[in-house]
Amino acid sequence: MTPISRRAFLIRSGMAAAATMLPAGSRASDPTDLRTRLAHDPLRPQYHLMPAANWMNDPNGPIFYKGRYHMFFQYNPNASVWGDMHWAHSSSPDMIHWQQQPVAIAPTPNGWDRDGVFSGCVVLDGATPTAIYTGVLPPDTPADATLKDGQHTWREMQCLATSHDADLRTWQKLPAPIIARPPAGLTVTGFRDPCVWREGNEWRMALGSGFAGKGGAILLYSSPDLRQWTYLNPLVEGHSAGQTGTNPVDTGDMWECPDFFPLGDRHVLLISTMGKVFWRSGHYDGKHFTAAKEGVVDYGAYYAERSMLDRDGKRVLWGWIPERRPEAKHRAAGWAGVMSLPRVLSLDAGGQLEMVAAATVQMLRGKRSSVRGSEADAKKKLDALRIHNLAAELHVECAPDRPFTLELKSDSGARFAEVAYDPAVTGSELRINNTRATVTTPRTEALHLQLFVDASVIEVFANRTTSITERIYTTPQGALRISISDVSSLRALDLWPISPISKDRLTS
Numbered sequence: 001m002t003p004i005s006r007r008a009f010l011i012r013s014g015m016a017a018a019a020t021m022l023p024a025g026s027r028a029s030d031p032t033d034l035r036t037r038l039a040h041d042p043l044r045p046q047y048h049l050m051p052a053a054n055w056m057n058d059p060n061g062p063i064f065y066k067g068r069y070h071m072f073f074q075y076n077p078n079a080s081v082w083g084d085m086h087w088a089h090s091s092s093p094d095m096i097h098w099q100q101q102p103v104a105i106a107p108t109p110n111g112w113d114r115d116g117v118f119s120g121c122v123v124l125d126g127a128t129p130t131a132i133y134t135g136v137l138p139p140d141t142p143a144d145a146t147l148k149d150g151q152h153t154w155r156e157m158q159c160l161a162t163s164h165d166a167d168l169r170t171w172q173k174l175p176a177p178i179i180a181r182p183p184a185g186l187t188v189t190g191f192r193d194p195c196v197w198r199e200g201n202e203w204r205m206a207l208g209s210g211f212a213g214k215g216g217a218i219l220l221y222s223s224p225d226l227r228q229w230t231y232l233n234p235l236v237e238g239h240s241a242g243q244t245g246t247n248p249v250d251t252g253d254m255w256e257c258p259d260f261f262p263l264g265d266r267h268v269l270l271i272s273t274m275g276k277v278f279w280r281s282g283h284y285d286g287k288h289f290t291a292a293k294e295g296v297v298d299y300g301a302y303y304a305e306r307s308m309l310d311r312d313g314k315r316v317l318w319g320w321i322p323e324r325r326p327e328a329k330h331r332a333a334g335w336a337g338v339m340s341l342p343r344v345l346s347l348d349a350g351g352q353l354e355m356v357a358a359a360t361v362q363m364l365r366g367k368r369s370s371v372r373g374s375e376a377d378a379k380k381k382l383d384a385l386r387i388h389n390l391a392a393e394l395h396v397e398c399a400p401d402r403p404f405t406l407e408l409k410s411d412s413g414a415r416f417a418e419v420a421y422d423p424a425v426t427g428s429e430l431r432i433n434n435t436r437a438t439v440t441t442p443r444t445e446a447l448h449l450q451l452f453v454d455a456s457v458i459e460v461f462a463n464r465t466t467s468i469t470e471r472i473y474t475t476p477q478g479a480l481r482i483s484i485s486d487v488s489s490l491r492a493l494d495l496w497p498i499s500p501i502s503k504d505r506l507t508s
């Protein structure tokens with residue numbers, strides 16, 4: 001990683017501003033103090049992408065361009081709570097080691113995005129990287145408001161910016177929005193988060209939206225040039241989840257962050273609503289998407305997904321790992337939000353979405369320890385294993401037809417995490433701490449678990465089809481031990497220490 005000066009750190013992370021927003025009496029009222037505290041905060045992951053300080057949420061416009069991966073993401077440069085959305089920027093040669101870049105797109109005072117540069121995508125228009133995102137601003141009249149969540153009332157418009165430097169550091173905005181209002185005659189619950197792709201000779205856009213009391217919807221547009229857009233029809237419409245509430249995202253009447261792409265011989269639609277990311281696979285006829293199968297991408301702390309093609313043409317998914325602790329805690333901590341590890345997507349023959357951690361993550365592995373052999377042997381080997389520094393990858397294979405519990409505990413016996421599998425609990429066979437998920441693979445197939453432990457984040461994958469991202473805010477004393485309820489159901493276990501991606505916890 002390229003070292004950066006203290007001054008550059010403060011500017012890039014907005015840390016001077018963050019320091020002024022820390023609660024009175026906080027020891028970290030000096031920015032240098034705050035930098036030190038963040039660099040040593042044991043809850044900050046060491047191999048997941050995150051900004052050096054402050055709040056982050058949705059991944060935006062990930063793209064492989066001129067030999068590097070670029071990740072933009074929702075970022076508040078002034079505090080570790082949501083607000084004043086900018087597009088932060090990091091770049092990487094391998095989707096693992098990230099270099100933080102200056103903020104890419106900021107709200108323009110008095111501009112169409114004056115109250116926030118919300119989520120969107122980046123496409124290559126010929127040779128020109130082009131960002132298409134949602135700008136928010138106060139509505140002129142109540143009828144102009146498209147975002148009403150009980151706390152904010154905003155008008156949403158789709159905006160465009162281009163970059164002409166090889167490193168995507170600078171962006172020039174068009175002077176006017178490209179889509180200023182929802183289609184005539186539609187009263188929508190939201191109008192944001194464009195996903196744009198090339199189709200034949202035109203561009204297409206899927207936009208997150210919905211209808212009050214009727215469910216979420218994705219609006220489909222077409223354009224010859226990314227500037228002039230024509231509304232076609234709803235790409236797909238949902239059904240009411242029968243919930244009531246002031247925020248349509250909470251009731252499922254607004255679908256955020258649509259991501260739509262071909263995968264194998266079908267299409268996949270991902271949407272975020274009601275606190276989760278849902279997938280659907282099915283058929284797209286150029287105007288409508290008809291889903292044949294659906295499910296949940298991740299049952300834990302995972303939201304606002306966005307995918308891209310990697311350098312080999314594989315479909316890679318990113319997601320925002322939100323905090324699960326009270327706002328006062330992350331406000332005081334000076335940081336909030338983590339980017340998930342990259343996940344490679346595929347569909348099985350029946351249209352089931354499959355997901356594995358991208359192979360690039362393996363470059364961080366240290367020396368492998370394995371547990372195999374007789375029960376007595378396995379017990380002895382398990383006893384000797386330790387997870388140091390809360391940074392590890394663990395693979396476990398066990399019998400699919402018997403209950404199984406794996407605990408990660410400190411030397412003193414204090415529990416850090418518990419992963420439990422019980423084939424008899426239909427619909428929520430897998431649990432990590434208090435988060436449950438279903439494992440739908442046939443009971444004839446062994447249960448394969450893959451755990452990525454990284455400070456306060458654990459990403460768990462089960463049999464390619466199930467994932468749970470869990471947040472854990474305890475710092476165990478010393479190394480973690482692994483204990484297993486019934487070693488006779490264990491078929492194999494592999495453990496790797498994982499190297500941090502930066503020399504401190506500032507991920508830069």
Ligand code: DQQ
Pocket residue numbers: 057058074085118119120134192193256257272303304
């Ligand atoms: N986050 C963005 C919106 C999006 C939401 C604002 C999803 O564009 O709908 O920060 O987390």
